[in-house]
Amino acid sequence: MAKYVIIGNSAAGLAGVKAIRSKDPCGEVTIISDEKHFPYSRVLLTNYIAGHIEIEDFFLEDRDLFIRLKVNQLLGTRAIAIHPLHRTVEMETGQVITYETLLIATGGLPAFPINLPAKIKGITGLRTIEDAINIRQQAMAGAKVVIWGGGLVGVKLACALHEAGNSPEMIVSSPHLLSQVADDEGGSLVQRHMERHGIRIRCSADVVRVVQDSAGGLKSAVLTGGEQIPCHLLVVCKGVRPNTSLVDKLLSSSGGIPVDSRMRTRLPNIYAAGDVANTYDITRQESRLMPIWPHAVAQGRTAGLNMAGEKAQYRGSLPRNALEILGLPFISMGIVQAPAQEEWEVSIHHQGNNYQKLVYFKGRLVGAVLTNRVEPAGRLQASIRSAAGDWLDQYSV
C-alpha cells in the first residue's frame, strides 16, 4: 500500500489529499500540520477582523472530511526534518514517519524586515487565526494600529479595521499602494478611494525603528524622516516568504522550492505545491513565487494526482489578484507595467472609478488592470493564457 505524507494542512495540502484519494482509495495518507486547526482559509482572516464573519466560518470542509477520506491527522505538531535517503519525516515529538511520496505544502510566513527587533509585544504579522484574533481584540479595545506595507494583505487589513470602526494608518514604502500588483494609475485610484473613506496612508515612507514604553509595550513607530507615530500595534505586511526550512539543507535554492510542471522537486519522490513552491509564470516566462490561493489549490491537486500515479500537468501560473476594497472591485493579472520599448503597447480606458488597462507584448495580451467594472476579467485571463501558449520561448525580461 502506497504511503503518502503531506506536510501542511491548508489550500495546497488539502487539494493534494483530495486528489490522492480521488485516484487511490486504499493508500495510507497522513497529513501533518503545526497548526492545530482543521483546514481553514487564511484569505478570510480580514473578513473576520472586519466583523463580517465568525471563526466557525473559516473552515473549508465538514469536520468529518478526514475521517470519511480515511486520512491520518497529525495536527498541532511540527515536522522538523526530512531524510530523503530513508524516506522519513522527523517530527518535533521524536516520532518518525515513513513515506513513499511526500508533498511539501508548508506555505509562507510573513516577511519581517531585519531592522525590527524580534518578539516585541505589539509587533505582529497576519497569517494565522491566532494573529487575526489578536488584531481584532486589540482593535476592538481601541488600540491605535499602524499597518506597515501597502500590498494585498495591508490593503485588506486597513479596510477591515476601518469597517470595524478602528482608524488604522498605513506606512507604505512605494509611491502608491499595491505597487507589486497594480500599475501607477490603478494603484493610485485604489489609494484615493481608500483615502476618501478616511483611511490615512503615508507613501514613500518606512519604519526605521520602534519605541517601547516603560512596561515593554509598543509606544510608537519612527519613520525615515525621524517622525514618530504613536501606535500600540504594528502589523507588518511586507509580503510573504516561502516556508522552506525543511529543505534548506537539502536544496540549494534561494526563494521557494523549484518544481517542474508535475510539481516534482529535485529530490526523489518529493513534491511541493502552494506558497512554498517556485512555479512557471506564463507571462514573464520564468519561475518565481506567486503566492495566491488559486495557485495553491491547482498545484496541490496536480501534485496529488501525480503522487497517486497519474500524469497530470499544471497549467502554469499567472500572477493575479482580486480584491473588494470598500465597495470598489479591483482585479489585476499578468504584467501590469509595460517597459517603454517598441514591442509593448498599452490601452487605457479611464472614466471615474472605471479603469481598464490592457498590456500587450508583440500584439498579444500579457496583462490587465481593472477597477469597478471587472466582469471582463475571466475572458481576459483566458486570452492571456491562450496567447502565452504558442510563444513560450520568445520572451525574456
Added chain:
Amino acid sequence: MLSLREESIKCDGCGRCQLACSLGPALRVPVNDQGIPKLRPPLLWFDEIEGRRQIFVCRHCENPICVDACVAGALWVDSKSGMVRVHQNRCIGCYSCVMECPFGALRIVYPVEEPSTNGVVHKCDGCIGWQAPLCAIFCPTGALQTAKNAAERASKRRRERAMFVSLTTGTVSCAAKKHG
C-alpha cells in the same frame, strides 16, 4: 440532468432567457392572497461587446476552475446532478471566481435595498428540480439548448475523479476499490 449548450452566434439578445430565469423559483410557490411573489435577479447576463449584445451563462464545466479559486468554500460541485453550485451564505463577495471564469458566468450582486452591504456571487443554479433549464426552454432562436451536462458527457473514470474531488458526503471504501 440536463444542462445548457450554447451557440451564441444564434442569439439575437431578446432576453427571454433572463425573464424565464428570474421567474423560475417564483413559479414553484403558490400565488395566494399575498399576490405575485418577488422575482429574483436572473442568473445569466448580457453585455455589449464589440457592438453585439452577448450572453454570459455557466457551462457547468467538468473541471470548474471557479471552484478551485473560491477562497471561502462557497462554490462546489453537486455530485448528484453534476452542477456547479453556490452556498451563498458562505460567499464573501471577493471576486476571486469572477477573475477565473472564461465565460463570464459569475457576477457579484449587491442587494438593491442596501447597496453598501457586501455583495454575493450569483451564477446559474442549473434549474435543479426542473426537467430542463428554463432559459433553454424559452429561447426562441436555439441559441440556448438543452444538452447533457459536462459530467454526464465525461467518461465514467473522469467523472468519478471530478466528482470525488468535491465530494461532500460519503466515505472512502477501500475494499470496493471504487468510489463515487
